[in-house]
Amino acid sequence: MLNNDFFINTVRFIALVLLQILLLNNINFMGYINPxxxxxxxxxxxxxxxxxLLIFLAFLLGLTIDMFMDSGGVHAAACSFIAYIRPWILKFSFGVSYEHNTIRIGKTSMAQRFSYVGIMVLLHHFILFSLEIFSLQHILLIVKSTLFSGIFTILLVLGLIILFSRKK
Amino acid sequence: MQQIIYFFIRNKNFLLFLFLFVISLFFTIQSHTYHSGKFVTSANFLTGGIYSFESSISEYFGLEKQNLKLVEENKRLRTQLSLLSENATAKVEDSSFLNSRFRFRTAKVINNTYSKSKNYLTINRGKRDSISIDMGVISPKGIIGIVNATSGNYATVLSILNTESQINARLKKSNHFGSLVWNTEDPNVAQLIDIPRLAPVVIGDTVVTGGRSTIFPEGVLIGTIKDYNLEEGSNYYDLDIELFNDMTNLRHVYVIENLDADEILELENAVDDVE
Structure with missing residues (x-):
């Protein structure tokens, strides 16, 4: 069981990194919007x-993306942050019941799932763009990028979750 | 003592997070400072390998356009060459007399970003091809950026579409010079700042590199003036420059080595030391 989880998550890690760098980074919708x-x-x-373990893996994931995108450590910072606060967001979105292992993200109601994904994505993007742009003068650009990329990412993530959970 | 250990155990997630967050911030700040040996770049074996694999596939889709660009450049160079040989009084027989200060090497862009505020390119030449940090990179149509990290087979280039980039440039007509920067808004428009008020600025004029740095030869094309703005009471123009290069579509580039760079820098440092 442990080995199975380990295998699935390794494949997921590599597949998502490749998807991100080979496909999603080249979309540049309206010039600068990437999911x-x-x-x-x-x-x-x-x-x-x-x-x-999750915090560490998230850091590693972010750093891998940073390496491909030459962005210093901005993805690593944003990823380790959302990995750290994930338990609180889970509690907020799904109630305390998630702690009793009864929840499968693929089987929750759409509204709960949307609030979970939405909060996590927007937090991640806000930290990401704040660190990347790194200047208060461009606060409008930070908010704009967060919102536009965020909407794009949320839709895609919801789709991916459906895809991942269908297998079981 | 026990209290301290309990504290660590209780807050181990927070401490781990804090530790990793600080490391990421360190990497981020390091990438913001211009000249520094960076750890996290796409000039390494893994990322370079994957990007060159990708570009070996996607290359075929743009072949026609890239060929057209190269043919155009050949045409321009041929024209210059024929002018030169018509005007030359004594022909240079031996190539050793052609001691150009600059050496050009070809390279291919295997990764290119232009949608962020700090953009970099990755090229498929590195230390083993004698590429080193601070060499200039140009395309057939104009300036692209400066090499900022190298590995064995790959190098990353700080694009002119990067808020850290600052390149000496001048008006082709009048020799007034300023700095080329980018305000992140449009990948085809850069800004030329600090052009003195006295300079005759006309929309459509050409802007070229200034040759005050050891990185680019003088007169490499940059773009044309698209718009200008002279603030009330300011002595300097801010110009919008429409770039000749389509920065979103780059494949074949040249890396420029200035053979006299070391000598010039040494001399300048020596002068600084005396002062």
């Missing part, structure tokens, strides 16, 4: 798994 759907890895990581 960052690789964070699906953090969102669907087993809910009862070790939290420290």
């Amino acid at each position: 960052y759907a690789y964070i699906t890895f953090i969102l669907v990581f087993p809910l009862n798994a070790n939290k420290s």
